[in-house]
Amino acid sequence: MMSRKETLGVLGHWGLADEPITDIHPKGSGEEEARAFYVGDDCVLKCSGNLD
Structure with a gap:
């Protein structure tokens, strides 16, 4: 599961x-x-441990 910090890092790419x-x-x-x-x-950003 992504933390808030990781989420912010991903959003920076967009x-x-x-x-x-x-x-x-x-x-x-x-x-x-x-x-x-x-x-x-x-x-909406959804996080999942399932990579499929």
Whole structure:
């Protein structure tokens, strides 16, 4: 799973490093760590350990 710092590093490659990032937590999942992030108003970054 990507940390916030790693997420920011990836976003820099697309010129999105200055966009606000908000964690997405699925309702009822009980997960405390985000696996998806809103990036600005137009993008969502989803992180997965499954490379397929």
